[in-house]
Amino acid sequence: MGFLPRLLWRQFRRLEAGRRVNPCSVQVNEPAQVSLTADPVRARIPASLAVGAPLPVAPTPGYEYAEAQQRLTCAGVGGIVAEDRIREIKIEKIQKLRDKGLQPYPERWQRTHTPGQASQLEAGVGGVRVCGRIVSRRDFGKLTFFDVQDVGGRMQCSLQRDDLGKESYTDFIKLVDVGDFVGIEGETYHTKIGQLTVRGSNWQILGKMLRPMPEKFHAIADREIRYRRRYLDLITDADSRARFRLRHDFIRALRKGLDEAGFDEVETPVLQTKPSGALARPFETHHAALDIPVYLRIAPETYLKRCVVAGFDRVYEFARVFRNEGMDPSHLQDFTMLEYYASYWNYIDNMDFTERLLRQAIEASTGSLQVTHAAGEIDFSGEWPRRPLLDLIQEHSGIDVNACPDADSLRSALGAAEITIDGAEKFGRGTLIDQLYKKTVRPRITSPTFVTSHPVDLSPLARRNDDEANISDRFQLVIHGWEVINAYSELVDPIDQRGRLEEQAALNAEGDSEAMVMDEDYLMAMEHGMPPISGWGMGIDRMVALLCGAENLRDVVLFPLLKPEEGSAVEDAILEAGEEAPAIEGADA
């Protein structure tokens, strides 16, 4: 039934209010049951709808539409709700285009300029062929202005009846709408108020839109709709277009910087039989032919290091990685990580290179080294401070961790400093240091800062410092309280690595789903020998979010994962298959 009851209800309300009704939308089977207060002439009530007969209940105020509706049926598909009605109108326009020999979805169109390119032209350039989606329009009888747009720019065009002839001009006015793709051929000129415009000598429709466009002045407000129907967000919101352009430019600049520094780009497997390279819960899936579990990678690390074993001395990968964890504004379960590994470098060399690489890429993509963020200006110029973790903790909390050789002494120091950490009694020394850092130091770091020299028990994959065996040769780049980069002098000693993996595997066996599992295949590769390496990983999404001032990572990902929409095709298909809709991992755990 769907729209029927609602439609009937609406029509009765209109009749009661003395307003007009659509004459083809309602028919009455048993006219004697219906009472109407509307004036029949003004309301254009069809002959089949008798006026004046008593209703089963009083028309106002307690009008029982449900009972009345049982006595009515609706013939045909008149009326319907707004969006469907607009769709019907546009489908009619498609038929009218075809009737006139105009193909609504043509196969190609020869373009000379994108809208962005055309907007840079001088006046008086002829033979300009520009195309895009019409995003706004202003009609003046025998003259019309409209803007065509793609993600790269926008260009105003005009059509005049005197240039096109009456028929072609009227066809455009009647059959082409905001939202449609069109191609315009013409000459550039300045309008009376100086706006560069392509004055079209002919036009062609290149793709008809069936749906209504969102409101043209405001962008879409509902975050969920912005994410689900990102195309509408990108069509209507210039800020959103700018964010994704920045993302694209930033990635391109990073790639250029790495290529120029002698790195090779490689691709490593997404489906892995053993997830490794990070501490995280993986997504598990199943390989049907082999009948084995496989995992979506949580990091590309161990495969990139295999490349180093093979003789790639500098490799990088823009890697989509997947972590089966909760969703919040600074975490995605499906995100992009840039990792690279450089042979013969230590972490100090790596910090030097990081500054150069990022500065170059930030300037290339944003045009500046100062970035405006909701929390304030972020300045990427100058030398970024390099601070050992324990120094920072002492500075911000007053606790000298070096004076606390075990968990108990550190706990009493925490107590003396009146710092409470939930669950402190069950944490080891390493975790306590980590929690102390996250609580007192990290939120206060705003400008880019290298945090270095983490305790070795926080860094199972990092190389031990040669002078201080309990700290690792590691750095993180922290900006605005976010860890954006994590890098080490890599552990290349296969015997040390085996020992640390055994510890992790034991934790995993005890039920820690984030701990690593034994990876003999990787150890086999390591035992063939590695040079000194410094490795590096950056969360692209986080960095891009910082650069464009987005506070939610989903604003810089085109199509973030969302729960399935109720009544969606996906859900319907699942229900049809006789299964229950799947629970969304992490959504309610």
Place this chain on the structure above:
RNA sequence: GGGAGCAUAGCUCAGUCGGUAGAGCAACGCCCUUUUAAGGCGUCGGUCGUUGGUUCGAGCCCAACUGCUCUCACCA
């Protein structure tokens, strides 16, 4: 998982004290040759997220549910 907020036309939003649901945009019909959120006249479009309850009467008050947003916690 805790807390707070939101849900009204395709879009952006009003809706007063509980008393017949409003505007702008979009759409449709007219007028208009220099606009750019064009303008003017007319029209169409709503079971006010769902289900109950209170009431003579609920968009509004109450409860539950669903969805979304923010926030805290958890989580590299």
